[in-house]
Amino acid sequence: MLQSSTLKFLKELKKNNNKPWFDANRKRYEEAKADFANFIQQVIDLHAKKDKTISSLKAKDCLFRINRDIRFSKDKSPYKTNFGASINRGGKKAFATAGYYFHLEPGQSFVGGGIYQPGPEELKKVRQEIDYNFNDFRNIIGSKKFKSLYKDLDKSDEFILSRVPKGYESDNPAAEYLKLKSYIAFVNLSDADLTSKTLLKKTTDAFATLQPLLDFVNESLN
Numbered sequence: 523m524l525q526s527s528t529l530k531f532l533k534e535l536k537k538n539n540n541k542p543w544f545d546a547n548r549k550r551y552e553e554a555k556a557d558f559a560n561f562i563q564q565v566i567d568l569h570a571k572k573d574k575t576i577s578s579l580k581a582k583d584c585l586f587r588i589n590r591d592i593r594f595s596k597d598k599s600p601y602k603t604n605f606g607a608s609i610n611r612g613g614k615k616a617f618a619t620a621g622y623y624f625h626l627e628p629g630q631s632f633v634g635g636g637i638y639q640p641g642p643e644e645l646k647k648v649r650q651e652i653d654y655n656f657n658d659f660r661n662i663i664g665s666k667k668f669k670s671l672y673k674d675l676d677k678s679d680e681f682i683l684s685r686v687p688k689g690y691e692s693d694n695p696a697a698e699y700l701k702l703k704s705y706i707a708f709v710n711l712s713d714a715d716l717t718s719k720t721l722l723k724k725t726t727d728a729f730a731t732l733q734p735l736l737d738f739v740n741e742s743l744n
Contacts, residue, residue, distance in 0.1 A: 523561070523716070523717055523720075523722070524557055524561055524716045524717055525554075525557045525717070526717050527550070527553065527554065527557075528626075529628045529713060529716060529717070531547070531550050531551065531553075532554065532603055532604065532626070532627065532628055533628050534547075535547075535551075535601060535603055536628075539599040539600065540599075540600065544601060555585075558585070558605045558607070559581040559582065561721070561722070562624065563580065563581040564722055565609070565624070565725050565726060565729070566579050566580075566581065566609060568726050569609075569622075569726045572730055572733065573729070575611040576609055576611060576622075579609065579611075584607040584609045585605070585606070585607050586605075586607070588601050588605075589602070590602055603627060604625060604626055604627035604630070605626040605627075606623070606624070606626070607624045608622075609621055609623070609624070609729075610635075610736075618641065619637065619740055620635065620636055620705070620735070620736040620740050621635055621637075622634070622729050623708075624725065629713065631710070631711040631712075631713070631715070631716060632711055633711055633724075633728045633729075634672065634709055635706065635707070635732055635736065636675070636676075636704065636705045636735065637704065637705050638706055639703060639704050640704070645703065647742045647743055648705060648742050649687065649700050650742070651738070651739075651741070651742030652696050652699055652700060652742075653690065653694065653696055655738075656695055656696040658738065659696070659738060660696075662735050663675060663707075663735065665734075667731045668707075668731055668734075671709055671728060671731050672708070672709060672731070672732070675699070675702065675707050677698075681702055683701040683702075683703065685701070686701055687700060705739055707732060707735070709728055711724075
């Protein structure tokens with residue numbers, strides 16, 4: 523579970539997203555960051571019993587910085603109003619592999635993962651694997667556990683093409699998934715979930731349900 527003080531810090535940061543306030547509350551930030559890191563380490567240690575590829579990870583390898591890159595953004599707010607952790611075999615910098623993700627943001631938290639906006643070559647390999655082994659892929663995302671928790675992969679407009687990619691027929695049985703540009707799935711977490719003693723189990727259960735999909739995707743990239 524996470525401390526309510528961590529959520530309170532993030533809520534107040536959202537209302538006071540400026541350096542003077544942050545500097546005055548730096549000790550609170552350090553405490554909130556440590557609380558989140560401690561939780562993520564618990565998640566890694568527990569889920570690594572099922573997924574050995576993350577067994578060597580430390581929370582610090584997975585946490586994103588609180589500072590925003592504002593160089594090319596109209597929004598000049600200096601800080602993110604969330605804590606995020608990308609948990610995969612290469613840590614937070616391994617964008618070319620599928621992994622787990624935890625997003626902590628009061629009112630907008632979620633847990634899940636997948637492969638987010640892979641490069642052209644990686645995306646080509648994933649699509650090819652889905653085309654070649656669609657029955658296996660369909661069994662994974664169509665399993666009772668997956669459908670019960672995640673429903674389906676994220677098919678938001680930003681993650682899907684209007685047509686099947688070049689090289690595939692429109693009547694391909696896997697067409698709706700070949701059109702995807704990211705292969706991700708998430709489940710929302712309420713603020714009450716975040717401070718509940720069940721959060722660790724809820725998170726690792728979500729990761730365990732997602733693991734077959736990650737294995738499928740990462741196998742295609744080998």
